[in-house]
Amino acid sequence: MTDRSAPHLIPAGTARVELRVVNSRFIGSAGPAAAVEEAKAFIAAVRAEMPDATHHVYAYVIGHGSSTIEGMSDDGEPSGTAGRPVLAVVRGSGLGDVVVVVTRYFGGTLLGTGGLVRAYSDTAKAVLAELPRTEKIARRRLRITIPYSAYEPIQRLIATHHGTIEREEFAATVTLEIVVPDANVAALTGALRTMTAGQAQIAAE
Incomplete structure (x- = not known):
């Protein structure tokens, strides 16, 4: 059960x-991907x-918990020896919105099924260990x-609650489209109503 x-x-x-x-050289690259399109762009x-590499094996996990989109590719390596081990490492990392590419330059010596699984897994683990997290x-x-x-005091109020103003519209009144952390919504809306003596109209987009 996922801990919410x-x-x-x-x-x-x-x-x-x-x-x-x-x-063989195994080069692990990892980065953020909040959507499948971003993962594909990273890959x-x-x-x-590295266009001259032998293989570009990848795996990505978009989202968290039960609502995730996953993808992987062996990119020509024997089935199950590359993409699946990398995906297993990514799943076990606790990260979401992440893509890992393991690039291989073949060195002339076959590693065998077990050797490939270890090499791709170890490279994925190594690059994820170096990846900064937030x-x-x-x-x-x-x-x-x-x-x-x-308008001016509310600009300051929004900033205090870690919100950002994305759009402003000036007509008979001022309309602001803002993005604010979920945890701060209740406090911000309460403060807005207090500051404007109930004149503020607030709607969720």
């Missing part, structure tokens, strides 16, 4: 490592950077309509 209170960890950047196994960038914070989008007189 557990933090959702995601990559805070990218990482790269290189391992040598017998004569394509690694391929473009907590994914759930955010809510709100649309706020306020009088002009409240």
